[in-house]
Amino acid sequence: MNILYDERVDGELPKVDKAALLAELQAQLPGMDILHRGEDLKPYECDGLSAYRTTPMLVVLPERVEQVETLLKIAHKRGVPVVARGAGTGLSGGALPLEQGILLVMARFNKILEVDPAGRFARVQPGVRNLAISQAAAPYDLYYAPDPSSQIACSIGGNVAENAGGVHCLKYGLTVHNLLKVDILTVEGERMVLGSDALDSPGFDLLALFTGSEGMLGIVTEVTVKLLPKPQVAKVLLAAFDSVEKAGRAVGDIIAAGIIPGGLEMMDNLSIRAAEDFIRAGYPVDAEAILLCELDGVEADVHDDCARVGEVLKLAGATEVRLAKDEAERVKFWAGRKNAFPAVGRISPDYYCMDGTIPRRELPGVLKGISDLSNEYGLRVANVFHAGDGNMHPLILFDANTEGELERAEALGGKILELCVKVGGSITGEHGVGREKINQMCSQFNVDELTLFHAVKAAFDPSGLLNPGKNIPTLHRCAEFGGMHVHGGQLPFPELERF
Amino acid sequence: MTVSFDDSQQLLDQVNQALASNTPLRIQGGGSKAFLGREVQGTPLDTRAHRGIVTYDPTELVISVRAGTPLAELEAALDEANQMLPCEPPHLGEGATVGGMIATGLSGPRRPWSGSVRDFVLGSRVITGHGKHLRFGGEVMKNVAGYDLSRLMAGSFGCLGVLTEVSLKVLPKPRLSRSLRVQMPVDRALLKLAEWGQQPVPITAASHDGQALHLRLEGGEGSVNAACDRIGGETLDADYWNQLREQRLGFFSDSRPLWRLSLPTDTPVLALPGEQLIDWAGAQRWLKSDTDAQAIRAIVSEVGGHATCFTAGAAASPFQPLAEPLLRYHRQLKAALDPQGIFNPGRMYSEV
Numbered sequence: 009m010n011i012l013y014d015e016r017v018d019g020e021l022p023k024v025d026k027a028a029l030l031a032e033l034q035a036q037l038p039g040m041d042i043l044h045r046g047e048d049l050k051p052y053e054c055d056g057l058s059a060y061r062t063t064p065m066l067v068v069l070p071e072r073v074e075q076v077e078t079l080l081k082i083a084h085k086r087g088v089p090v091v092a093r094g095a096g097t098g099l100s101g102g103a104l105p106l107e108q109g110i111l112l113v114m115a116r117f118n119k120i121l122e123v124d125p126a127g128r129f130a131r132v133q134p135g136v137r138n139l140a141i142s143q144a145a146a147p148y149d150l151y152y153a154p155d156p157s158s159q160i161a162c163s164i165g166g167n168v169a170e171n172a173g174g175v176h177c178l179k180y181g182l183t184v185h186n187l188l189k190v191d192i193l194t195v196e197g198e199r200m201v202l203g204s205d206a207l208d209s210p211g212f213d214l215l216a217l218f219t220g221s222e223g224m225l226g227i228v229t230e231v232t233v234k235l236l237p238k239p240q241v242a243k244v245l246l247a248a249f250d251s252v253e254k255a256g257r258a259v260g261d262i263i264a265a266g267i268i269p270g271g272l273e274m275m276d277n278l279s280i281r282a283a284e285d286f287i288r289a290g291y292p293v294d295a296e297a298i299l300l301c302e303l304d305g306v307e308a309d310v311h312d313d314c315a316r317v318g319e320v321l322k323l324a325g326a327t328e329v330r331l332a333k334d335e336a337e338r339v340k341f342w343a344g345r346k347n348a349f350p351a352v353g354r355i356s357p358d359y360y361c362m363d364g365t366i367p368r369r370e371l372p373g374v375l376k377g378i379s380d381l382s383n384e385y386g387l388r389v390a391n392v393f394h395a396g397d398g399n400m401h402p403l404i405l406f407d408a409n410t411e412g413e414l415e416r417a418e419a420l421g422g423k424i425l426e427l428c429v430k431v432g433g434s435i436t437g438e439h440g441v442g443r444e445k446i447n448q449m450c451s452q453f454n455v456d457e458l459t460l461f462h463a464v465k466a467a468f469d470p471s472g473l474l475n476p477g478k479n480i481p482t483l484h485r486c487a488e489f490g491g492m493h494v495h496g497g498q499l500p501f502p503e504l505e506r507f
Numbered sequence: 508m509t510v511s512f513d514d515s516q517q518l519l520d521q522v523n524q525a526l527a528s529n530t531p532l533r534i535q536g537g538g539s540k541a542f543l544g545r546e547v548q549g550t551p552l553d554t555r556a557h558r559g560i561v562t563y564d565p566t567e568l569v570i571s572v573r574a575g576t577p578l579a580e581l582e583a584a585l586d587e588a589n590q591m592l593p594c595e596p597p598h599l600g601e602g603a604t605v606g607g608m609i610a611t612g613l614s615g616p617r618r619p620w621s622g623s624v625r626d627f628v629l630g631s632r633v634i635t636g637h638g639k640h641l642r643f644g645g646e647v648m649k650n651v652a653g654y655d656l657s658r659l660m661a662g663s664f665g666c667l668g669v670l671t672e673v674s675l676k677v678l679p680k681p682r683l684s685r686s687l688r689v690q691m692p693v694d695r696a697l698l699k700l701a702e703w704g705q706q707p708v709p710i711t712a713a714s715h716d717g718q719a720l721h722l723r724l725e726g727g728e729g730s731v732n733a734a735c736d737r738i739g740g741e742t743l744d745a746d747y748w749n750q751l752r753e754q755r756l757g758f759f760s761d762s763r764p765l766w767r768l769s770l771p772t773d774t775p776v777l778a779l780p781g782e783q784l785i786d787w788a789g790a791q792r793w794l795k796s797d798t799d800a801q802a803i804r805a806i807v808s809e810v811g812g813h814a815t816c817f818t819a820g821a822a823a824s825p826f827q828p829l830a831e832p833l834l835r836y837h838r839q840l841k842a843a844l845d846p847q848g849i850f851n852p853g854r855m856y857s858e859v
Contacts, residue, residue: 126701127773148705171651178648184658185626198832205771205811207618207790210827211837211855212667213625216658220651237707260566266589266679306707308729365647367567397648437649445652452652456639463843464654468836480653 015062015106018482024088024108026065032082033068040075043067052111055096055103056158057444059360059414064091064105071116073193073229080197080227083110089473090195092223094135094166097158099361100442102170102222102478109476112227114165120144121230128235129188129205134165134228138172141233150235153180156438157346165228171220173438175271175345178396179304182438184219186234192218192226195469200226217464222440223475225468239304242270243314244338247326248295252276255297256371258324259395262301265320267313270304272396273345276375279352279390279403280344286351289344290337292328299326299395300345348392349403356388356405360417364428365399365437377427378402385420387413399437400428426451441479449479450486458483509580511559513573515632515640515671521552522669522849523638531852534665536575537602540611542819544664544826544854554606557671560584562646569629569646571674574606581605590677593621597752606670612662615752616712616723619772619787621678625661630674633660633667636845646674665851666859667844681711681725683732686747689720689740693785694776696720700788701773708734712748713788716758721747751786758784758793764821766794766803770812779806800824826855834858 015021030044043049044066053061070076083090089109096103096115105111117133120140124130125148130141138159142151155174156162162172167183168190180186189203203215218225249255255274262269275283277296284291291298299321303313314331321329332338344351352359366374375391382389388405402424406417425435425448435441435448449458461480465472525532531549535541558575565588572581578598585591595615596608609631614623630644633656644650644657660670691699696715703710709730712723721743724731750756759765761782768777772790777783781796796803800814800822807814808827816822829837834856841848841859853859 124773125705127771128704150705171655173649181622181626182649184655185622194832194836200832200836204769204813206769206813207772207787208612208623208662208769210813210815211829211833212663212840213612213659213661214833214836214840216625216655216661220655225654237705240707263568263679264566266682268678306709306726306730306733308733309727312727312729365649367564367569367646369564369567394649399647399649432645433647434645434650434652436652437647438651440651441653449652454641456635456637457641457643457653460635460637460639460641460656460844461653464656464840467839467843 015477017485017488018477019484021108022087022089024065024086029086029088030066033066033079036078036082037075040071041069043069052093052105052113055093055098055101057099057101057104057442060101060104060443062105062107064111065108067111067113069113069116076112076193076227076229077197077199079110079112080193080195083473084196084471087471087473089476091475092165092169092227094163094169095137095161097162098166098170098440098442099363100436100440100444102440102442102475104443104478106477114228115163117165117229123148125150129232130235131230131232132164134168134231135163138162138164138167145235149238151238152233153186153236154183164231164233168219168228168231169221169223170438170440173399175273175394177394178272179268179270180236184216187215187219187231188234189232190215190218190228191230193229194226195471195474203232205232220440222442222479224465224479225474227474239270241307241310242302242304242338243310244332244341245301245314245317245321246291246330246332246341247299247301247321248292248328249297249299249325250295250327252297252375253372254325255299256368256395258299258321258326259368261320261324262317265316267303267317269301269317269396271300271302272394273300274298274393274395275345275348276391278388279348279392282351282355282390283344283348286354287340287344287347289340291344295327300341345392352390352403352405357407357409358414360404360406360421362400362402362404362421362424363436363439364425364433365397366428366431366433368395368398370431370433374400374427374431378424381420381423385416387417387420394437397437398433422448443478446478446481446485449481455483455486458486509559512556514557514575518552518554518557518669518671519634519638519640522634525550525849526636526638526847529847529849531849534610534669534851536604536607537577537600539598539600539603540607540613543611543817545824545857547851547854549852552669554669554671555604561672565590567646568677569674570677571630571646571672572605573672574604574609574670576605578603578605578608585677589680591680592627592675593678594618594624594627595752596624597754599753605673609661609670609673610663610665616714616748616786619790620711623661625658627676628657628661628673629676631657631660631670632672634669634671636668636847636849640671644674648676664854666841666855668850683728684723684725684745685731685735686743686745687722687724687735687738687740688743689722689738690718691720693717697773697775697789704772704788710788714751715785716756717782717784723748756784758782758795761795763795763797764816764818766796767815767817768792768794768807768812769815770807770810774810774812777806777810779803824856829856
């Protein structure tokens with residue numbers, strides 16, 4: 009593992025007596041599966057960010073909340089760190105195990121407990137897959153809106169932990185906007201309910217605070233999500249542009265026309281070619297950029313909006329505007345975009361996906377900056393972009409078998425994120441900080457802000473046992489590595505002692 | 508006239524003085540919602556000099572605004588660009604500020620369909636109980652770096668820090684808005700609303716005043732006109748929604764204490780002594796009643812809701828009391844963000 013991300017940077021590892029812990033767990037939780045031998049632990053050494061691997065000390069696979077409760081009480085008493093994991097599809101190493109920790113796998117909590125069409129909610133266990141909720145609601149013409157690209161596999165508990173997004177966020181919001189209630193277990197194993205069956209609840213909005221907290225404040229044991237009526241119809245326009253700037257401006261023009269598309273995606277030439285080679289979606293391969301604009305809702309409105317958006321796109325200088333003529337073509341247009349990552353995977357042995365967000369107006373400058381960095385580091389970058397909400401996914405192409413390329417890709421990725429922060433954006437829009445972007449947190453937040461984050465963590469988990477070392481960097485880490493870039497001749501964190 | 512002035516240094520100095528002398532502060536804007544919550548003993552900290560729109564680019568759908576800015580000024584700026592705050596926050600009096608809107612977290616009639624005040628918060632600047640002026644979140648739609656302290660500020664009644672600036676997501680106004688009044692009994696209206704809620708009917712407000720169902724439909728011409736034809740009824744003056752939001756309908760002049768009931772959306776008619784007015788398609792109900800807090804809360808809690816007293820002094824705890832361990836974590840969170848307990852102590856609960 010790259011030393012930059014080594015958990016030892018954050019301090020000494022806890023000393024855990026594995027044999028004694030295992031014996032107590034086996035005695036107290038006889039019905040629960042516990043994995044403790046090397047070959048059994050191996051499959052759990054990484055999540056969706058497979059470049060980072062750590063073998064956990066123990067893996068537990070509970071099936072009942074009471075088991076999780078007991079487990080947490082034992083871990084708390086013994087001072088053993090606990091990392092929760094859902095389906096393990098996360099892209100930021102948020103479920104990366106700890107050498108001296110328990111990996112708590114929630115995947116067996118996979119029951120849909122209730123779908124209530126009149127109340128428009130579904131109550132599910134945390135291991136239920138995102139798409140399974142919409143499938144269960146489909147007979148009532150309802151669905152669960154957030155649709156991260158991993159929705160076939162990712163679990164709703166993980167969605168809560170990461171505040172997962174998707175391609176429809178601008179119109180339908182993130183996970184945090186689509187939750188009613190989350191049941192959690194605290195680090196001490198007490199049950200607590202955040203939110204309620206109503207639209208709000210008394211006290212502080214802890215549901216908002218916990219959403220996206222990456223398993224650092226509590227363990228999700230049940231989730232109640234809002235369901236929405238399915239849009240009657242969805243149509244997609246594809247527009248080609250001879251420059252990325254024009255495509256970027258067209259996005260602003262659509263919104264200025266008072267239209268909020270269900271989805272609004274942009275791809276650059278490298279991504280267009282890769283996707284077209286792979287999927288044959290009918291993309292114009294000579295275009296510098298394409299926009300995919302999906303309009304959904306009631307048929308009459310969608311029809312009118314398609315005409316309006318078509319006009320806007322032409323005025324914005326599109327060289328070609330195509331309305332998917334039928335559902336099959338609509339699906340094909342989307343298939344190109346949805347398979348952009350594997351498509352890029354075909355033209356490069358490895359790729360590294362970034363997740364920065366920027367104010368949309370900064371797009372031309374940031375793309376120029378990425379292109380310069382790409383030349384500087386000698387690595388190609390393909391850009392796919394949730395254009396509607398400013399979330400970029402530059403894909404850095406590299407070959408891990410070439411000495412030093414992974415490190416170069418990581419360094420280039422770090423620079424891209426810093427560029428996002430510089431123009432007023434964020435290092436992560438929907439993938440989370442996890443272990444991956446822990447060092448870049450030092451460029452997004454100052455010492456006082458990080459100190460406050462640690463205080464919030466301590467309010468819920470004073471002993472720091474829930475997913476330690478993720479999401480919020482220690483000040484030591486920032487001084488040591490994360491912020492060692494010289495900004496304007498001045499080192500960041502001048503107030504900190506250097507180690 | 509719009510005024511723009513950065514008074515954050517002055518606010519920060521006042522907080523640091525209060526920290527040095529261990530003096531509690533009573534944070535105030537226009538005072539339009541001062542009646543809500545428990546009384547706070549403290550030196551007033553007035554945010555109103557810190558005002559003005561910092562950035563607004565309509566095509567980015569984001570506005571950043573200082574906390575002391577009059578809410579009316581924010582609304583006027585959005586109106587000029589044909590945009591809006593979809594959560595329709597109530598003013599509840601003259602001089603309501605943006606800071607008060609966030610601190611109380613109150614939303615208007617569109618809330619069940621659009622989302623609440625907190626749903627539109629993207630970023631914030633906050634003076635903390637450590638005497639620091641910090642920034643959380645940002646001006647982008649998606650941002651999962653660090654804990655979401657910005658959304659936590661919404662509805663925290665100033666108990667966790669002094670909000671100085673907020674970035675909000677805004678949206679274009681709908682192309683067409685029509686309001687209807689349909690005579691039907693309340694139980695039938697609730698059933699109809701549950702039915703429409705499962706269909707793509709463009710409802711953006713639904714209230715029942717005991718006599719008739721009041722609906723607002725918004726969107727494109729095609730969908731709105733089709734829905735109006737289907738539902739029937741008579742045209743309603745759109746000012747009804749403003750009067751409902753600002754609590755100026757005749758219902759609110761009843762002299763008995765006012766309660767806000769927040770309920771699961773498909774809760775049937777609740778038998779409670781007094782008068783009720785239904786908003787949010789049933790998820791928010793206003794109650795005028797002399798019944799004591801415990802009795803109201805027992806009935807409301809039974810169905811999964813909670814009750815807030817909106818009449819100053821009429822209930823010992825205006826907000827529904829919190830059970831353990833939730834209360835303990837509220838205390839611990841308050842202690843983490845405001846260790847000396849100087850920000851609006853006791854405004855929500857005596858313990859925080």
